[in-house]
Every structure is written in C-alpha cells, then in structure tokens.
Amino acid sequence: MADWQRTHTCGELRDSNVEQPAVLNGWVNTYRNQGSLVFIDLRDRYGVTQVVFEPDNKELLEAAQELRSEFVVSVTGIVAKRLPGKENKDLATGAIEVKARSLSILNRCPTLPFEITEFSDQELANEDLRLQYRFLDLRRSSLQKVLLLRHRLCQVIRAYLDQHGFLEVETPLLGRSTPEGARDYLVPSRVHPGNWYALPQSPQLYKQLLMVAGFDKYFQIARCLRDEDLRADRQPEFTQLDLEMSFVEMDDVFHVIEGLAAAVFEQCLGVKIPLPLPRLKYVDAMLRFGNDKPDLRYGLEIVDVSELAGQTEFQVFRSILEAGGKVRGINVSGAADKFSRKGLDELGEVVKRYGAKGLAWIRVEAERFTSPIEKFLPGPVQQEMRRALNGKPGDLFVFVADQEEIVCQALGNLRIHLASQLKLYDPMALDYQIAWVFDFPSFIWNEEEKRWAANHHPFTAPMDEDLAKLESAPASVRAKAYDLVINGYECGGGSIRIHNPEVQSRIFAVLGMTPEQARQRFGFLLDALRMGAPPHGGIALGIDRWAMMLAQTANIRDVIAFPKNQRARDLMTGAPAPVEKKQLKELGL
RNA sequence: GGGGACGUAGCUCAAUUGGUUAGAGCACCGGCCUGUCACGCCGGAGGUUGCCGGUUCGAGCCCGGUCGUCCUCGCCA
Numbered sequence A: 001m002a003d004w005q006r007t008h009t010c011g012e013l014r015d016s017n018v019e020q021p022a023v024l025n026g027w028v029n030t031y032r033n034q035g036s037l038v039f040i041d042l043r044d045r046y047g048v049t050q051v052v053f054e055p056d057n058k059e060l061l062e063a064a065q066e067l068r069s070e071f072v073v074s075v076t077g078i079v080a081k082r083l084p085g086k087e088n089k090d091l092a093t094g095a096i097e098v099k100a101r102s103l104s105i106l107n108r109c110p111t112l113p114f115e116i117t118e119f120s121d122q123e124l125a126n127e128d129l130r131l132q133y134r135f136l137d138l139r140r141s142s143l144q145k146v147l148l149l150r151h152r153l154c155q156v157i158r159a160y161l162d163q164h165g166f167l168e169v170e171t172p173l174l175g176r177s178t179p180e181g182a183r184d185y186l187v188p189s190r191v192h193p194g195n196w197y198a199l200p201q202s203p204q205l206y207k208q209l210l211m212v213a214g215f216d217k218y219f220q221i222a223r224c225l226r227d228e229d230l231r232a233d234r235q236p237e238f239t240q241l242d243l244e245m246s247f248v249e250m251d252d253v254f255h256v257i258e259g260l261a262a263a264v265f266e267q268c269l270g271v272k273i274p275l276p277l278p279r280l281k282y283v284d285a286m287l288r289f290g291n292d293k294p295d296l297r298y299g300l301e302i303v304d305v306s307e308l309a310g311q312t313e314f315q316v317f318r319s320i321l322e323a324g325g326k327v328r329g330i331n332v333s334g335a336a337d338k339f340s341r342k343g344l345d346e347l348g349e350v351v352k353r354y355g356a357k358g359l360a361w362i363r364v365e366a367e368r369f370t371s372p373i374e375k376f377l378p379g380p381v382q383q384e385m386r387r388a389l390n391g392k393p394g395d396l397f398v399f400v401a402d403q404e405e406i407v408c409q410a411l412g413n414l415r416i417h418l419a420s421q422l423k424l425y426d427p428m429a430l431d432y433q434i435a436w437v438f439d440f441p442s443f444i445w446n447e448e449e450k451r452w453a454a455n456h457h458p459f460t461a462p463m464d465e466d467l468a469k470l471e472s473a474p475a476s477v478r479a480k481a482y483d484l485v486i487n488g489y490e491c492g493g494g495s496i497r498i499h500n501p502e503v504q505s506r507i508f509a510v511l512g513m514t515p516e517q518a519r520q521r522f523g524f525l526l527d528a529l530r531m532g533a534p535p536h537g538g539i540a541l542g543i544d545r546w547a548m549m550l551a552q553t554a555n556i557r558d559v560i561a562f563p564k565n566q567r568a569r570d571l572m573t574g575a576p577a578p579v580e581k582k583q584l585k586e587l588g589l
Numbered sequence B: 001g002g003g004g005a006c007g008u009a010g011c012u013c014a015a016u017u018g019g020u021u022a023g024a025g026c027a028c029c030g031g032c033c034u035g036u037c038a039c040g041c042c043g044g045a046g047g048u049u050g051c052c053g054g055u056u057c058g059a060g061c062c063c064g065g066u067c068g069u070c071c072u073c074g075c076c077a
Helices: A059-063 A128-133 A141-163 A204-212 A251-267 A282-289 A315-321 A341-354 A380-389 A404-421 A462-471 A503-510 A515-530 A541-549 A581-586
Strands: A021-033 A038-044 A047-053 A072-081 A096-107 A187-188 A196-198 A215-223 A238-245 A279-281 A303-304 A326-332 A360-364 A398-404 A434-439 A443-446 A451-454 A480-486 A489-496 A536-542
Touching: A021 A096, A038 A059, A038 A072, A047 A059, A047 A196, A059 A096, A059 A141, A059 A541, A141 A215, A141 A251, A141 A541, A204 A215, A204 A238, A204 A515, A204 A536, A238 A251, A238 A541, A251 A434, A251 A480, A251 A489, A251 A536, A279 A282, A279 A360, A282 A303, A282 A434, A315 A326, A315 A398, A326 A404, A341 A404, A398 A404, A480 A536, A480 A541, A489 A541, A503 A515, A536 A541
Parallel strands: A047 A096, A279 A434
Antiparallel strands: A021 A038, A021 A072, A038 A047, A072 A096, A187 A196, A215 A238, A238 A536, A303 A326, A326 A398, A360 A398, A434 A480, A443 A451, A480 A489, A489 A536
C-alpha cells in the first residue's frame, strides 16, 4: 500500500477511533484559514471529516494554506477528540477531527464552473451547465444519495426475485425492427450493407420466447430505447425491470409485484406499503380521475352530473348533452373564497388547454349558489347538485361539458393543477399511493392511419369473454393488461400474453396486418406459439420512475448518472455527433 | 411540428416608466486572524446584458429574427 492510501473513509471515524493514526483521501469540501490554524472539511462519498492544521508545524501549515476547494488530497494524522463545546452535531464524524501530520496534494483544481457544495438558500446552477460538467454535478451529495438509492432499489429487486425463483437472463441489444410501437433507433450493418438492426424498445418478444423455452420465471434489468420526444419523466434510453412468468394469470403477476413493491419501499425507505394494493378499473379511473394513472394522494374526484345538467335551463349543458357529450364536475372543497374571478378565469385557461371550451363554476353557500349559471338551475336541481357533489357551504364546484374524452382530459388535468395549487399533498412526504389499473380496452382507433392500434401491444391477450367480439366490435374488447400507478406516474405495465397462434393471427388481422406481413415480421413468434408455448404473462417496471418516486424528484435526469437533455443530446460528450466519412463508407452509407 | 417560460460577472440573482459609470451575495486574487465548521474582517479584480438586426436623442428593458435551456401538446405498441 502506497503511503498516501487511505486507512479510513471520510465518513467512518468516531469517538472510538481517538488517538489512532489515520490516512484520509478525498476532496477539499470547504477550507477555513485562520492564520495560524487551518481547517478543511475533507469529503468522499461516505461523508465529511474535519482536518485541522496547527501552528506547531509551520511547514505543514503553509502547505495547507495552498489548499482550495476540490483539491484531491491525502492527509495523514491522528484522530483527536474535538475541544469541549466544539463538536459539530450536523456531522456524523463531528465528535472528532484529524490532527494533520502530513499532507499530500494528489491533484489540484481550478475554480470550477459552479460550486459543488449545496446550500439551502442558493439555487443550483443552470441544469445545462451542470449536465455539461456532469462529473462535477455528480459530486453533490444529493445526487450521490439518489444513485445510492437507485443501487439499493436494484439490489432489493435482484434479491427478491432470486428468492422467488426468477432467473436473470440477458437478451440482445441488436435486434430486428418491429414497426408497431415507438420509433426505433437503427444501427446499420457493415456485414450486410443496406440492412439494419434496431435497438430494443423492450425485450418483449425475447422474454416471451424464453417462456416458450421453459424458463418459467425470468427477469432482466434491461435498457430500453425509444426514439421519441422527451419529457420530464421520459428519456430516450431508460431502464426497465422486465419480468415474465409461465402458467400464470393476472393475479399471480399482481402477487409477485405487490410483494416486490412492499420489499422495495420497506428496504429502501423504511416505508410500509399495505397489501393487497387497490385495483381500479380503467373506466372508473377515467370517470373519477380523468386519467388512467391517477394520483391518489388527494381527493378532488370527478362526478358525472350529466343527468342533472339535462334538467337545467343552461343551453351550453343541454346542447352538449344532446350531442352525446357529458357534464362532469369536481367539488373543490372549501375553496369558494380561494379563487377570485381572475383565479377562476385562470382555471378556465387550464381546461381550455385540453380542448374544453370553458369552465362553469358555482360557489356553494348555506342557502343558495353564487354562480353565473345559478339562474339556469331550478331550486330542486340545485339541491340535487349539492347532494351529488356532497357540497357544503364554502365549497367550489367546477364543471366541464364536452365530449367525454375532452371532459376527462380537461378535468383530469384541472384536478392535478388544483391539487398542486392548493397544496393538497406534500411532495416531500413519504406518502406513496400505489394502485393497479386494469380492464383496459385492447384497441384504440388511430384516426391518422384509419386503423385499429394495440392499446398496450399486439401480444396482449384479450379477456376470454371478449374473444368472440374481436372482429365484430374491436372497441369493446378488453385486454388482460394492467398498469402499476404510483402517485400519478405510470411506474409499470404488463399483460397476460397470447399463447395461441390463432388468436395472435386474429389480433394481427384486426391491426390491419395481412397474414403475409404478420409472417414476415413476426414469423418466429407465430412459430414459437405453435411449438408448445405455455400460457404466460408479465410486466415491466420503469426503474427510472421508481427511482424518482424513492428520491422524490419530478425530474428523470436526477436519477440517471449521465442523462440526455430534452433534445436528446448528451451535453457532456456532445453526442450525437458527426462521424468520419470513412466510417460511413464502411457501412455503405 | 405547435404552445408557454427563461437567457445580465465563474455561479445565483437585482437593475422602478426606455435615462448617469449595469449592482449584490457567493466564488476568485491580495492582506489580517490560534478553534473554525457556509469562519470572520479589510481591500481588489471581474460584464460583447446569448447572437443578429430594427425603433429611439438614448435599449439589459420595446419590436423582428435567430440560437440555447426547461415545461407541455402531438408522439411515447
């Protein structure tokens, strides 16, 4: 061992180490020069330890005075109890300090583009600057904590699934493009000019083939790539816990994942998740929350008042109902005096962003309503309305009338907006409302391409009782598909798969694929289904989003060591970047 | 591709209605300091107000364009 190498980390020295010699390696976190006395806080990923340079060794003191933030140093010294009253209770190592005997500067550091040390009252530097120098940003303790949490998450998953008999298997990154679904990232083949690999959107087909091969419990922590536009919770490459089981139905998948979720929150955060998790049908989620991934940390449920609206004299309501639309509302409890006319106008702007024409509102008072539409509401209807929305004096009712899809979108997003504006939940509380959403429709109509598209993916099994309606009424076919929702984020999704080649062929047909196209694209799957495929199903959990939940951040870049920016660029390396002509030539491009 | 927000010192921000030499804190440099811990005190340096153009006696501020970043709609089986 070289004489500069550490004997302890910067987070481990305690009272019990007093009078022992120690060598610490780390970064100068802060530097305090008092003339004849220099203190430095030495930092590594385990913690911070105070080192003191005293005047008895003039040469060493002078060397210490050269130190600056983020120098990498090795300090040899003796662990000492701090002077009485000088302990630092904010520091795990705060009872002691290291009295330096020698100092070796392993590397110097210029003034950095931004400061590493985080202060509560100082904003972080711009994110693009921090992404450009991600290796510096990652020195921040809050990011180190997040990556630690993410590591713990993956360790808990591996341990749990191993204990439950799951086998971790890797599947290819270079595969075949499947035109259904997201846009593929393509990789040109040098050996086969004009031919292309696609990077996987998910290991979906491979894991099904593993089931056919008999690996009845499989998992993989797999990178997935989709060439679509980014969001605060979406990166072009992301990580899924991909999992599949044979001889199972929905409840079996739910059971495994519920146990896993409980283990994750217990072991990562010490939070107990009550099981079984609540289950919500898709139609109910859309009705009550306007959203298939509802945030269940707060109320503000949506109530259908179409029938009552039909009994009013309000032409806006009546004409929309006659056109087959819906009128739905939310009781914003106790909010009657929290919104001025201007505030209500702003809520109207929110719903307009989602296609609604406007927002009707009622302030609930003891005896009557105050509202621009009050005069259109007969007394008995007002009483019924009050009852339907469980209105009390001081409440605010808001309504959107439109086609059902727009009502859901508008009120669903208004609900989210209101909850945030009225602070109906604490984003920093360890409050996790986890639920299953199931009973999804199998197909959605793609107006642009004038065809049915798979709502989940084309390998999702329809409900047995809906099989007969596959060709005659695709819209009414429900799927054996399910999503796992945490605090308003879709954190997982899966399904029972089709294991019957005929059903699979019928699905391809509904999706507008000719048998020849189906065979050309998915022949290997159809063969596999013919050759002894067991019933199977599974799920994929979004690891990045789980990490976001654990870390309580709304930004996916916070939980990825080297993320892309919103325009899919890596600001640190500059990728994507041009390549040499020679490289293109080799690829026949 | 559409909508919105933002861009001022190395960093975070300020700059009244368009009006003097664009300020502050942190960081940086020099000096002082024997118990600091976001040390303190004194002094100093640091600016193409993203970029281009326009309006004006005068632009950080108004207008047009452009670049960049974030949020969002579309998209994400």
